[in-house]
Amino acid sequence: MRNRTNQILIRLNDAEFAQYQKRRKRTGKSGNAFCLACLLNHPIRTVENLPEILRQLKAIGNNLNQIARAANAGFEAPPITQEIQEEVELLWRLLKP
Template identity: 35%
Template sequence: MRKKNTTIAIRCTEEESRHIHKLAERHGLKLNDFVMRCALGKKIFVAHGIDEIVRQQKAIGRNLNQIATLANMDRLTAVNFQPLLDEHRKVTEMIGQLLREVK
């Protein structure tokens, strides 16, 4: 982890300050992180609703695990879930990639 040991102070109007704080909040970042990313030319992504998508994806995964458990216990006639499992895995990987880029 890099050591942050230098301070940069800037002056701005109250209106500019409010605007910068609102932008940081809108992007879900701390003010320091937002300003650093802007100043260093890094991309800032806003992924509204990603938490809900991840929650739903996890629920699907749990349901698939429950179905697999029942099938392994011979309490369920086995159905070919491989295409569904492949799609679930692909979407999960895409969500992980998006989250790594966002953070």
């Protein structure tokens, strides 16, 4: 990681801060990462409903882990497993920048 020793301070009114928060949350980036991307002209990708998508991805991952544990314990995995994995891979492709 780069050693960042310089710091800047900006002041925003309530409307500007609300807009900053809204845009930052849509990207899923931390405040520092979002500001750096803006300052350095990096592309900023927004994903609508990101918190909900991430919640669903975590739930799907949890279910896949349970299926994997059952399969490793000798139980046969249900046939829908491949379909679930394909959907998860599609979601990750959509979320990757």
